[in-house]
Amino acid sequence: MTNPSIATLHHAAQMLEAHPDFRVLRRLQNVDSFYRGAPLAPLRVGVAVDVETTGLDHDRDRIIELAAQRFRFDALGRVVQLGQPRVWREDPEMELDPRITMLTGLTDQDLAGQSIDEGAAVDLLASADITIAHNAGFDRPFVDRRLPALSGKPWACSMVELDWLALGFEGKALSQLVSQCGWFYAGHRAENDILALIHLLAHSLPDPSGLGDHTILSHLMAASEQPNYRINAVDAPFEAKDALKAKAYRWDGAMRFWWRSVAQDELEAEIEWLRQEVYAGRGAPAIFPQSACDRYRKA
Structure with a gap:
């Protein structure tokens, strides 16, 4: 054939x-x-x-x-x-x-x-x-x-x-x-x-x-080209780890905190969620603006 x-x-x-x-x-x-x-x-x-x-x-x-x-x-x-x-x-x-x-x-x-x-x-x-x-x-x-x-x-x-x-x-x-x-x-x-x-x-x-x-x-x-922000959930309580993971936060093993990046239009809602569901008045995340030069770099 x-x-x-x-x-x-x-x-x-x-x-x-x-x-x-x-x-x-x-x-x-x-x-x-x-x-x-x-x-x-x-x-x-x-x-x-x-x-x-x-x-x-x-x-x-x-x-x-x-x-x-x-x-x-x-x-x-x-x-x-x-x-x-x-x-x-x-x-x-x-x-x-x-x-x-x-x-x-x-x-x-x-x-x-x-x-x-x-x-x-x-x-x-x-x-x-x-x-x-x-x-x-x-x-x-x-x-x-x-x-x-x-x-x-x-x-x-x-x-x-x-x-x-x-x-x-x-x-x-x-x-x-x-x-x-x-x-x-x-x-x-x-x-x-x-x-x-x-x-x-x-x-x-x-x-x-x-x-x-x-x-x-x-x-x-x-x-x-849109601005976004890196949120470092520093000093988040241990018991919040499952909630953070479910929200697509990633663990930084060297710095020992959870983090994720969000777009500008998501930032306000994400901060409010962290305040209510993670920190509950016992701290606050660290937030940094990111450009394309900053994104995906190792902290």
Whole structure:
């Protein structure tokens, strides 16, 4: 039996897509642009970043793979040019947990003697007007620690800064969001994850107002430019830990307090909730305004 041609496969996929009982996913492919029309100035530079690490602890664990890809986008969030993806591996000088190998496919032998080209990595990331990761709260502290020259750069998080439900999506995992756009890819490798992230950012969503489609990147940039606030629930009573956790507060093990970031329009209600449900007149949270340069940095 001969293998079907690409044209035959595309025709079969179109037939399946036309039927309500089937859904077709296509493998993500490298491209050099998503929008080929006349871009609307100003043009800005973004860099998609993803790291694979030896574990989840920002203080003890290390980066084993760093991937970054630069792209240009216009005032409407349309991706008009993509650079080449860069991937660096690094020997953590410790044996990998077998589960990390299962997750990433990387082995001790793959990493032996490898190191990140610090100069090249800093040059690439420093060129960005915005650095974007799908879980910046995880990725940024590792990048800042390994490449401290970048510690003051602005970051955005495509996972938490967007109201995915309002945009018509279910869930927040990168693979799930990409699947809902009609694609699939092999996840948990840094290079594949940045390819998926850029495709997701460039994806257009219909505008209910009828004024034209908006990319997911345009929604993310609008969210990133809004002020938000970090709330440190310092000296919160121990018995409030379950309530704080249920409200999406995260535990800072080094500083020993719960914290979360909220948008400006959520701040007043969040403070009132803390006063009534957590502190009950026995203290108050510490509140700090945050810009894109401050967000996701380790306290």
